[in-house]
Structure formats: C-alpha cells, structure tokens
Amino acid sequence: MPGEAVQHHYPASYAHCYGCGRLNPDGLHLESRWEGDEVVARFQPRPEHTAMPGFVYGGLIASLVDCHAMAAAAAHVEREAGRVVGEAPAPRFVTAALHVDFLRPTPLGVQLELRARATDAGRRKVAVRVAVLAGGVETARGDVVAAPLPESMGG
C-alpha cells in the first residue's frame, strides 16, 4: 500500500512551494509516496502546459522532477533512519543541481508518472534519479542533487 505523501509532512513554514506545497493555493500540489523501493508521484498536465501543440512543456517536466526529487531525498533519509513518512516532520531539502535529459517528446493528455530512487547519499547531500513516464514509456530522466535547507532560507 502506498504510504503517506511526503509533502503532507513538510513543516508548515516550508510548505508553500509552487510545485508541491500543500499551502500554495495556486500551485501544482505534487504528492510523492513510497511504492515499494521507489518514490512515486503522478501528475496530469493541464492543457496550458504545452510545449508544441500536443506535447508537454519541458519546464513543467523539470519542475515536477525537481519537487519529486526533493521529496524522494526526504523519504530516503526517513527510511534510512528507520522512520515511516508521517512519523515526524519530513526533512526539507532544496535543489543544488538539476539535470534533465529529454529522451523523447512527452505527449500531453495522459497522466505522467515519476519514479525516483536515491542513487547516492552523503553526509548532507542526496543524489536522486527520476524517471518520467507517459503511458509507461520513459520520456525524460532527471538527475538531481538535494541539499539540506540552507540557513539563509530558514534552515
């Protein structure tokens, strides 16, 4: 059974992200949950999220990859510490570096699935690989470096 969404457990002061903040009324409200050994999110792009007609805008894909990777980093750290998501406030990571390879055009009109795994975790930073699938076909691949919230952002 999928667990709780990581984003439901970010501290309220850090839950305003446009991509995934539950407290941002205008945002995308991405939700990321453990499903087995992967952290998974699903998102239905809106008609305006167009690149060329019929295809999803790369900026949206980059945005989803970014937010999902931060949640996957938090979920990874929680699991490594022996906690399940929701047992404590989720650790809030920020993006140090975001890389997205656009493998093929992503069709608009189908739900996207994002599947993430931590690929490397140091003392502070966590590297996350994200596959973006449309109708089961991988259309983009993200490699993201997550870092703890810096003091200058309230961390």
Added chain:
Amino acid sequence: MPGEAVQHHYPASYAHCYGCGRLNPDGLHLESRWEGDEVVARFQPRPEHTAMPGFVYGGLIASLVDCHAMAAAAAHVEREAGRVVGEAPAPRFVTAALHVDFLRPTPLGVQLELRARATDAGRRKVAVRVAVLAGGVETARGDVVAAPLPESMGG
C-alpha cells in the same frame, strides 16, 4: 538598442509554449532579445512562484532558463546566417538536455535577468550557457543543449 523578441517570430504553429509562447494565454510570455553579444530576458516572478517563503521556486528558474536558451539558440543561428531577428521566422529549437546549478537562493520580489550566450554550435545542436541574476547577483547558472524540432513534434 535591443532587437526584437525572438519569440515574436516563432511560426504560429509553434508559439504556444507555456514559458514563452505569445499564443498561450495562460503562459509566462518570456521575451528574449539581443543586447550586444548576449541574448537577454527579464522576468518578474509572481508571488505564487515561491520555493520557501521569500525565495523563487527552482522550477520557475529552470523553466525560464529552458525557454530563454531555446530563443538564444535561434538568435545565434540567425546571426550566424547574417540575419537579424524578425527578418524571417525564427528557427524553433527544443531542449535535449537542461542542467541548472542553483548557486544561491533567488530572492522573490525582484525582477530576474537572464543573460545567454551560445557556447558551442554543431551542425544541428547548439549549447547555451544562461546566467540568472537577481539584483545583479548570479543566483543560478544553466547549461542547455538545444536541438532542432524533431519530426515527431512537427519539425
């Protein structure tokens, strides 16, 4: 004097991008113009484009970098061919790979400036470096590979 915006000269069939399409009523309408040897765009993030309170959402920065780099690739190819922007329909590139390093938090509430140069141009692909500045300080750096519109997207 800054030239015309590249995005004003994309063919109408390819002018619906959420980030920069003049024909997308819900989009961000980024406009990119030559200023000397750089292609420059300016954008005022909206209050909802939040990461943590007071800071710009990384997904927006990635989106602006992406669209601006595609325009800079088009502008570069035009200039190399001896044309000024607006003399002919602008060539429409798509993003093959997008990399953004988030150097420091980007404050919300100030206009962002994006400054781009082509760093490498092959027979088909163009590599573009984009600096993102807030109040004159570089807060993010993009390295983007632009490829010609593939046939599967109408190219």
